[in-house]
Amino acid sequence: MPIVHKGTVVDVKKVGSYFVLTATAADIPKDFKPGNFVAVAIGDERSSLILRRAFSIYQVNDRGVYGGTVDIVVSPHGPGTDYIANLKRNDPINLVGPLGKPFSLPKDPVPCVLVGGGYGAAPLFTLAEALTARGCRVDFILGASTQEKLFGMLEARRISTTLSVTTDDGTSGVMGRVTDVLPDVIKKSGAAVVYACGPMQMLKAVSEVATLHGIVSQTSVEESMACGIGVCMTCVMPIIGEDGVTRMLRSCVDGPAFRGDKVRWDEVGTIPADTWGAPEIGGH
């Protein structure tokens, strides 16, 4: 069960272009599963920014010096994320979590490729540990626009059989996109599943490569959210259900991890005409 936790900041570290924030989190780590996220309040109860910001949980510690803690990775790009990145040790921080449906794990110890775009890599490290614990081989691909926007290289190397790196500008690893190296990694590792988290365009491309190779992909999506707990209906995406019907599903409670081949990537931001309850003419 998710909780509302009035915690404090334990640490904020700058890592490349990002900030890794550690906060006390009470029992959030106990219920945590890889792929879960927390929703962080911006400012106190008088703040004029009233919508929480959602962050994948990067690491958890359920019995440290501070009791339970969670780590999140923040990329400052607006007033909310700037606020969080500027928090200091001992500042109050209000978290709701753990939220969202976690990644589905394979029943058998099959090889898996984990693809992270920028700080989108954050939820993949606890996933890698969970997969390794099941006997799965893990191969990592990290990509970003430039070197300092790569996240978690050392860690990825430590917990994977192979690590491939791509940057758009060639400042680190192969110059190009994650999908330029993905087919080769799938072939060499004999992967049965690809997990991905990062920008929507990357998720779409990864999902297509996986489908082309006849393997399953699990993509953790990022849609703008207002509540994170399933009540506001802001973060919906067109997802094909098991009955073949497309519905506008909430990425906060029905996701954020969806099977890549079930997301109608080209129609995100639209209501496909055959969606359950789609308008006949005009719009809603």
Next chain:
Amino acid sequence: MKRVPKRTTVDMSTKLGRLEFSSPVFTASGCAAAGKELDQFIDITTIGAVVTKSVMLNPRSGRATPRMAETPSGMLNGIGLQGPGIDDFIQNDLSWLSQKGAKTIVSIAGNNVEEFGKVADKLRDIPGVIAIEVNISCPNVENRGQVFACDPYAAADVINSVRRNVSASIPLFAKLSPDVTDITEIAKSVVKAGADGLSVINTLLGMVIDTDTLLPKLSGKTGGLSGPAIRPVAIRCVYQIRKALPNIPIIGMGGIRNGRDAIEFFAAGANAISVGTTVFNDPEACVRIHDETAEILQEKGIRSLSEIISAAHREDL
């Protein structure tokens, strides 16, 4: 542990006509889905009532994203009434609420007068439904001209249609829009048409433009503004309606964030309140605001919530 209201010596019970509630704090339609998600954080049977998201006759996808933009002390939303349709809603959501023992006020919407009547008819004799809130003021409908609450005759037509299709014993609350010249005129019109009470206010129609693309941020271009930014408008509306209709039950809403905000609404004339956008910030808000209101009343030496309802009008009496 799910949060429940603290014990208090203050009598926090309230009445809306014949309906009695142990707490004056309700959820607001569209901000609590059908209660299930919030019940992870608070025991929803311990708040006054769950007001469910407006349901229409048929399943409805709602609008494309982006559906939301953050604004100073508030937000703009254009969800477009996404929902499962009344049959599925009764089968899944209402049965869950009824099984839980939650007091449920069902918010209904329609594209036209007839649809309102049909949706209302489906709610006959459904257990657990204590009242119907008639959403005649959602700004996110196909045609802004169809916002019934902007026209006293259209508003009355809808209430009439709903009244004819439900049992005489079920109270109807008409949800009003602040986007009118004189809200008391609409209020009087719907009361005359058979509304037993009023929900005041729905969101204000607004727009946010993305300064990079120079286009409206929401896919539906306009949306409903909510949150603390609109509270003074809501207080004014409740106050004006209370003055015009001294005995009509009012559920007040619009930017309530804490107990002090709640007290403003009660003093303006609300008999109960709904907490909406604040729930996105604090899933425990309905219980917290109940507790804070009780604490403030206790500090003031006031023993019963009923003592402050409409208190802001006493100088005019």
